[in-house]
Amino acid sequence: MADKTPKDSEAPFAARIDPTKEGLSKEQLHFIRQVELQQWQRRTQKLRTRNVVTGFAIGALVLGIYGYTFFSVSQERIMDEMDEEAKLRRTQGPKTGAN
DSSP, X not given: OXXXXXXXXXOSXXXXXXXXXXXXXXXXXXXXXXXXXXXXXXXXHHHHHHHHHHHHHHXXXXXXXXXXXXXXXXXXXXXXXXXXXXXHHHHHSOOOTTO
């Protein structure tokens, strides 16, 4: 990322450093941690937005399937036809103690 500074450059910024090998002061380490925290917060905000959009998409899909299932089941008349058939057979059949 910031490693594009040439080795012979006099630029005081944009040079990649290794904090474990170089002797940095507490203020410099604190500043590095602050910058890393800000970068982390930006990345997590993007991920959170993507996760929310994905969650809504999955939720909409699930609700769509659920709604379609209820709609298609309500259109079926199988149980109604079976009930009518049973009533018809009860009225036409011989009268016993069981009916």
